[in-house]
Amino acid sequence: MADAATPDRPAEALTFPQGFRWGAATAAFQIEGSTREGGRGESIWDVFTRTPGLVIDGSNAELAADSYRRYRDDVALLAGLDADDYRFSISWPRVQPGGTGPANEAGLAYYDRLVDELLAAGIAPVPTLYHWDLPQELEAAGGWLNRDTAYRLAEYAGLVVDRLGDRVQRWITLNEPAMTTLQGYALGSQAPGHALMMGSLPTAHHQLLAHGLAVAAIRERGDAEVGITNNHTLMVPATDAPADLFAAGAFDLIYNRIFADPVLTGAYPDLSGFGLEAMPGLEDGDLELIGAPLDFYGINFYNPTRVAAPAEGSEFAAAGLPFEPVEFEDVATTGFDWPIMPETFTELLVSFARDYGERLPPVVITENGASFPDEVVEEAVDGGVQRTVHDERRIGYLDEHIAAVRRAIDEGVDVQGYYLWSLTDNFEWAEGYTQRFGLVHVDFETGERTPKDSYAWYRDRIGSSRG
Helix, strand or coil: CCCCCECCECCCCCCCCCCCEEEEECCHHHHCCCCCCCCCCCEHHHHHHHCCCCCCCCCCCCCCCCHHHHHHHHHHHHHHHCCCEEEEECCHHHHCCCCCCCCCHHHHHHHHHHHHHHHHCCCEEEEEEECCCCEHHHHHCCHHHCCHHHHHHHHHHHHHHHHHCCCCCEEEEEECHHHHHHHHHHHCCCCCCCCCHHHHHHHHHHHHHHHHHHHHHHHCCCCCEEEEEEECCCEEECCCCHHHHHHHHHHHHHHHHHHHHHHHHCCCCCCHHHCCCCCCCCCCCHHHHHCCCCCEEEEECCCCEEEECCCCCCHHHHCCCCCEEECCCCCCECCCCCECCCHHHHHHHHHHHHHHHHHCCCEEEEECCCCCCCCEEEEEECCEEEEEECCHHHHHHHHHHHHHHHHHHHCCCCEEEEEEECCECCCCHHHCCCCCCCCEEECCCCCCEEECHHHHHHHHHHHHHCC
8 A cells, every 4th residue: 555645745636527526424323413302213223222232332322423413513624625515314213203204393403404504605415315224113113124114215205305305406315225234134233233144135125115216206306316325345356266256256246236236227136146036025116116217326435345255164154155255465454454455446436337337327436434543632833732633544545545536537437526434533333432434533522523634634635636
């Protein structure tokens, strides 16, 4: 990996195409806090965090980054970056506490205030309708295993768009349905914590159906742009052995293609290798909804995945799966121990343009970033004391990955925006407060925000990119 760029040694300027949009991303449950205020209902993540042993540091999101109260501070931080867009998510249980019925006025009013504050600052709001915080009452009725949940999300989408659609021009339906299926229902490492392995597949289809129904609900209400955000990774076979090559292909199917193909081509990939003739839960007319043309396709990327045939006795072998993720060798990693290989970001983007061709709409990088163990230091400045965070490794990661996006554009990929994850440190799901992704450090006891060196670096990157 190249040496990290620093504020004292800025990265070489990269210009991007005219109209390229820069921003930052967050998620409601991770930053808002105030989980018991304003009539908000309970979500699957509230229940998950209360279960001993499931969150690594035993924490919860009742305060998080306190953005429910401090949203004006966060909009000011975005304005300080000269960001074009803010990708945030709307809390389903804040708007519709039980997942059914009328909207909660206090919840909608909060997002009214946030959207208005963004627009006043010249920043376009880009809301994600669903970022993992399923109302607990819907989970009690089967959650994403229940086809009805897809129709409930479409109803909720209508409530939100009816309220905010006069000011919001770009919507994202779902965030990372693959992670909900694989981590939430297959492995149980995220909410709602089910370990169903291949029995989780209906949740993939029901989420994609919810996406299709939400697209229809949005378009019935106006001419706003709409897309979906999928988390994608480049699969790297552990060796050239046939078993490892097959394993990488099988994992690519489960992780990437099941979630991209139906959205972009209107069809699921061949699942016969898993003993399935069709995706569980598929009904007539579903694929027409799921495959409706989109205005943009959101890609979240953090790292590639190395895949091998399952080791004897592993949980993957015990479950009858033909793959197992394994670690890369001699590769720098983030604080999450994720491999840092920016060239694979370019390769992934180029592969999407090659494989999907004209069926791939313009791409927006809806998340990309890295966690590192940041420390606040106090330094003497102009006779006073200034708090700061020197996060050179994050700057290096961002520098290389933004350059990887530029290379993909040079190779013909129509990438039209980049949203960094994330604006502020937050509650990092099952990792609690042990991982920090933010450009801005948050004291999770007081809510105090301290811009890191990467904040200034990203501000300068945005400025220089515009030529």
